[in-house]
Amino acid sequence: MKRIAILSTLLFAAPAFAGAIVLNGAGSTFGYPIYTKWADQYHAAHPDVQINYQGIGSGGGIRQITEKTIDFGATDGPMTDAQLAKGPGKLVHIPTVLGATVPILNVPGVKSLRFTGPLLADIYLGKVAKWNDPEIAKVNPGVKLPDAPITVIHRADGSGTTYSFVDYLSKVSPQWKTKVGVGTSVDWPVGLGGKGSDGVTGLVKQNANSIGYVELIYALQNKIDYAAVKNKAGRYVKGGLASVTAAAAAARMPKDYRVSITDAPGARAYPISTYTWLLVYADNPTPQGKALKQFLLWMLGAGQKDAAALGYAPLPANVRAMVKKTVEQLR
C-alpha cells in the first residue's frame, strides 16, 4: 500500500513549478521559431509563466482555439467570417511579425532566377511547363535555361503559406482567380504535394528542375536558392527583412487586422509578404487570460527585437501602437 502511495505521489505531483501559469498555444509552423524563442525569453523574465507552443499548422490553430482547447491560436492566413462566427466568443487577430513566401528552385546550373507574378501563376496553372519557355527566358535575359519539364511542388495540407501565395496569384492573374481561387488549401491544377513547409523543401531538394514555395526562413535554413519576384512598381525584389517591411508600410491596416499585403505598391516592396497572427479571445477573465495579455504587451515591446535575427520583419511602429491599444482592451 505504501509503495502505491509513493508511486502515485511521484506520478501526480507537479514538479517545482507548482502554481505556475501555463499558457498553451498552437498553430502556424511559420511562427514556430519566433514563438518558442519568445516563450523562452518570457519565461526567463517571468519564471511563473510557461508558454507551451506547438506548431500544428494554421488550420489546426484555428480549429483548436475555436474549440477552446488552447489559450491562443496562431495562423498566417486570417480567419474567414464564417470561421469567426463558429467560435464560442469574440476572437481577435493580434499581428505579431511579418514574413515572406519565396519561390524556391532546384534547377541544375541555374541560379537567382527572376519571375513575374503572372508567370508564377502560369507555371502553377501548368501553362508554362518547360524551363526554356520563352516566357521565362524573356524575364531572365542571358540565363541559359535547360530544356527540361518543370516539376511543380505545392503544399498538400492546409497552410497559411499557401494562403499568401495563392492570394498573390489571384491578384495578378485573372485566370488563377477564376480557375483556382484563394484558400489555405486549393485544387491545384498541376504538381506534387508535400506535407508542411519541410515536405515542400524536401521535395524541391530531391527533384531536379523543380519549383516550390515556402516561408523565407525555410529557404534560408536549408540553403536553397530562392527567386526574385517582380513587384507592382515593376522592380524585381527578393524576399527579406527590408522588402517585407516596405510591403507592410504600403498597406492600410484595418481595425480587425485581417489584412492582405500581397502585391503591395512601393518600389522596394516584396509582393508575397504576409502578416502572421495570434488568435485570442476578447473576453478571457481567467488567470491565463490575464497572463496572456501581459505576454502580448511584452511581445509588442521587447519581443519585437528578436524578429530580425530569425528572418522575420518586426511590426511597423504605427501598427504596433494600434495593436497595443487592442491588447489593452482585452479582458
Added chain:
Amino acid sequence: MRSYAARRAVNVVMLSVTAFCAAAALFSLFFVLGYIAWRGLGALSWAFLTRLPKPAGEAGGGIANSIVDSAKLVALAGAIGIPVGVLGGVYLAEFGGGRLGALVRFCADVLNGVPSIVVGLFAYALIVVPMKGFSGLAGSVALAVIMIPIVLRNTEEFVRLVPHALREAGLALGVPRWKVVLRIVIPSAARGIVTGSLLALSRAAGETAPLIFTAFGNRYWDSGFLQPMAALPLTIYTYAISPYDDLHRQAWAAAAVLMIFVLAINATTRLALRTQAMEAR
C-alpha cells in the same frame, strides 16, 4: 508426374525465395536498428538527456522532460489498461465460454485493429473537448485503450496454458472456484501475464499518433496530468518535420533513446518467457 529433376528445381527455387524473404525481413530490422544507432548514438550526451529543449533554431537543449513525461504517460496508461486487460483476459479464459465471451473476444480483436490515430481522436472527443484542454490524462487514456486488447488477449492465452489438472486438484480439495482462479490459476500464469503487459507497455511507449491531439506536447516540465505533457515519440515527430539540422540530429538521438527503452523491455520479456517455457517442460 513431373521428372525428379524438375521437382528438385522447383524445390531449390522455392527454398531460395523463402530464404530470401526471411533474409529481407531480418535485414530491414537490422537496417532500421543500425541506421538509428548510427545516426542517433553519436548525438547522445549527458546534457541531451538532462536538459530542457531550447527555442527552435538554437543549438543545444535536451529531451529530459520528454523522457520523464513519456514514462509518466505510459505508467498511468498501464495503471488504467493493465487491470482491465488482465481481469478481462481471466474472465475470457475461465468463464467466457458463452456468447458474451465470443463477443468480448471479437470486440477486443477489432479494437486491436483500430488505427491508433482513431484512438487518439476518441480520447480527444471524450476528454480534451469536454475538459477544454489538452492533457496528459487524455494521452494516457488513449494509450490505455491501445493496451487493453493486447493485454487481454495475451492474458487469455497464458491463463489457458495453465494445465487443467491444477484446477481440478484445487477443486477436488473443496476450494471454491473463485479461490482456485485467484490463488492457483493466476499465480501459475503470472509470468506470462506480466510479460504480456510489458509488451503492451513497450507498444504504448512507441505510439505517436494517439498523443498528437491528447498529450499535445510540452516544452517544459509538466504541471501535472491535467496539463499538456511531452512524450518521446511526439518530440521525435515534431523535431523530424522541423527545418533545423540541429533538431533533426536531436530527433535521431531521441529515436535512439526510445529504441533502447523499447528493446530493453522486449528483451526482458523474451528472456522471462523463455525461462518460463523451460520450467514448464
